[in-house]
Amino acid sequence: MLPTAKKKAAQVAVKLPAELTQARRFGKTRSAQSGALLEDYVELIDDLLTTNGEARPTDVARRFGVSHATAIKTIVRLKREGLATGRPYRGVFLTPEGQKLAARVRARHRLVVDVLLALGVPAEAAEADAEGIEHHVSEASLRAFAQFLASRGQS
Amino acid sequence: MLPTAKKKAAQVAVKLPAELTQARRFGKTRSAQSGALLEDYVELIDDLLTTNGEARPTDVARRFGVSHATAIKTIVRLKREGLATGRPYRGVFLTPEGQKLAARVRARHRLVVDVLLALGVPAEAAEADAEGIEHHVSEASLRAFAQFLASRGQS
DNA sequence: CAAAAAGTGTAGCTATTGCTACATTTAACA
DNA sequence: TGTTAAATGTAGCAATAGCTACACTTTTTG
Numbered sequence: 001m002l003p004t005a006k007k008k009a010a011q012v013a014v015k016l017p018a019e020l021t022q023a024r025r026f027g028k029t030r031s032a033q034s035g036a037l038l039e040d041y042v043e044l045i046d047d048l049l050t051t052n053g054e055a056r057p058t059d060v061a062r063r064f065g066v067s068h069a070t071a072i073k074t075i076v077r078l079k080r081e082g083l084a085t086g087r088p089y090r091g092v093f094l095t096p097e098g099q100k101l102a103a104r105v106r107a108r109h110r111l112v113v114d115v116l117l118a119l120g121v122p123a124e125a126a127e128a129d130a131e132g133i134e135h136h137v138s139e140a141s142l143r144a145f146a147q148f149l150a151s152r153g154q155s
Numbered sequence: 156m157l158p159t160a161k162k163k164a165a166q167v168a169v170k171l172p173a174e175l176t177q178a179r180r181f182g183k184t185r186s187a188q189s190g191a192l193l194e195d196y197v198e199l200i201d202d203l204l205t206t207n208g209e210a211r212p213t214d215v216a217r218r219f220g221v222s223h224a225t226a227i228k229t230i231v232r233l234k235r236e237g238l239a240t241g242r243p244y245r246g247v248f249l250t251p252e253g254q255k256l257a258a259r260v261r262a263r264h265r266l267v268v269d270v271l272l273a274l275g276v277p278a279e280a281a282e283a284d285a286e287g288i289e290h291h292v293s294e295a296s297l298r299a300f301a302q303f304l305a306s307r308g309q310s
Numbered sequence: 311c312a313a314a315a316a317g318t319g320t321a322g323c324t325a326t327t328g329c330t331a332c333a334t335t336t337a338a339c340a
Numbered sequence: 341t342g343t344t345a346a347a348t349g350t351a352g353c354a355a356t357a358g359c360t361a362c363a364c365t366t367t368t369t370g
């Protein structure tokens with residue numbers, strides 16, 4: 001144990017609730033990381049399919065700035081989780097579940113960007129920051145964002 | 156190559172700028188992940204030092220909901236990066252650099268929470284979401300947030 | 311003051327997400 | 341059409357961040 005603070009500090013009163021709350025938040029934030037990557041991939045694949053009619057691992061890799069091997073590995077995981085399909089050398093497609101996720105992610109992304117813009121964040125920074133922020137916004141916050149934009153739009 | 160879309164889709168015009176921009180954003184978001192953990196640790200250690208007069212690995216572990224071994228491993232990394240100090244079995248302390256980082260992180264956290272509250276996000280969700288959001292907010296956004304709060308406070 | 315409890319540290323495992331290097335398949339074109 | 345170039349896929353390596361299990365200090369306490 002630590003001698004410097006002696007036995008006193010060890011007690012620290014009964015702040016268990018605060019600890020548990022923070023621990024829960026922390027764990028949630030950390031575990032959300034893995035899902036964030038899948039969301040980004042699904043969103044981009046959906047975009048590529050809509051824009052180009054096809055989604056190739058190489059395109060995904062280039063857009064994300066990673067090696068093609070990394071992109072393929074993640075796409076394999078997407079397929080394993082039932083979000084994507086496709087046969088070898090034949091491009092990637094989204095399952096219905098993947099398409100639903102893509103739509104949800106896209107709507108959320110737009111909402112976050114719009115809120116940042118409404119707050120006065122420059123367009124370039126708003127887009128960049130939204131990329132990281134969007135994966136950490138709860139449903140409660142999304143509802144508040146939508147309401148804020150609605151009320152502001154009517155003013 | 157993909158036969159389905161034939162040679163046409165392979166050209167996809169010259170949208171290099173967009174690709175590069177997204178790639179840069181993506182890479183930045185991903186590499187910021189490692190720093191996020193260090194920021195969280197520094198912030199908590201600073202809090203423990205201020206509140207209890209000491210910061211023990213076990214306390215850090217309990218607050219974050221991880222094993223003590225995990226906490227210690229990260230603290231070792233903190234020391235390796237010059238943010239923390241301390242001798243074995245003698246608790247953790249922050250270097251001047253670590254203290255500066257803690258102050259910056261704390262101010263940013265407060266700003267994000269305040270903005271979320273101003274947007275109408277419930278207090279509980281604001282705190283939880285800020286935990287994940289704060290690591291992805293650029294300086295430009297922080298400035299906009301501060302200005303937004305100032306203008307709103309004067310109304 | 312000795313035993314028990316608590317805290318600290320180390321070793322070794324897993325999973326994720328990057329990478330490079332190499333092999334294979336498909337498409338483009340001379 | 342057959343060669344070359346591009347895309348795709350696979351294997352193996354590294355770092356991060358988590359875990360359990362075990363070993364070792366330090367503090368508490370009987």
